[in-house]
Amino acid sequence: MKKHHALQLYDYHVWCNNKFFLRMKELPKDIYDREIRNVFPTIAETLVHIYTADTIWLGVMQENSMEEIQASIAHAHEKTKKKGLEEMEKLFQHLSEDYQYFLNNERNLDKEISPVHPQFGRLDTYLSELVQHVVNHGTYHRGNLTAMIRQQGYSSIPTDYVFYLYELSSTK
Template sequence: MSNHVITMYDYHVWANQTLINRLKEVPRELYTQEMKSVFPTIAKTLVHVYLVDSTWIEIMKGAEMKDAMAANLSQMEQLEAKTLEELEVFFHEVAQKYRGFISAHDDLDQTIVLDNPYTRVRETSYTEILMNIITHATYHRGNISAMLRQADYASTMTDYALYWYANE
């Protein structure tokens, strides 16, 4: 089993929580304040990250991609209405699903057939999927950092190198 991808997944969880902790320190109205960015609010950005994580774990557990996407996207409006603390619980729950999946699979390099409705069918390993969710969230945590700065608030560092020292 690839220990590196497991470490990277742990980093992903740590970085999400680190950012959530920072968001708890800024005024509440900033969470839903509209601004010019990839998504119009921090809330919508975080919900997107959660929905992507939630969709991929269902795919890894055997759901068809189009079905997992539809099921998770149907929750978008309800999730966007949640408070930061309520969404934090959802992040914790999806992380537990991933940890359960990872601990139950000795070979994360095993491949599955992925029928992506946006592109085509291909074989994809669990490791590739994990790296996809990690890099996807990293990109959007950067969006949120930029949104915080746009609103004149400092963000927080979520660099992988900082994770090394925070978890020694």
């Protein structure tokens, strides 16, 4: 049976994050929290942003209350405060396991979902579209991370979806 596209997209998101963490471990440690002019001041703060956003959207997909989601934001900020690269990698790994548990146990990834945002109001969408949003958001900010690495004089790694597909097909 073919995997639902939302599950494959989320697997791609995890694959990209893992590739990024592997590349960061190859580079000098000081580039992780060196301040530079970019969308975020450091690679570390960019990773915190991605992690926090992923935490928020998991809560939305689980149809948690706004109070629960707000609490998860505060908890994510506390968990990520002054964390090094290896600690952030572990946090990302644990969060991806939470996502995979949720997504693999959800019977209908195309079910309608209607989160209500305090500023933007109600959004009638589908669970699979929110997964797409998480992946797009991560892709956007991994592009920021690539630029930040290059600004510091190093090459990054390609994380285009097609490279994920090639790697996936070579392991079959």
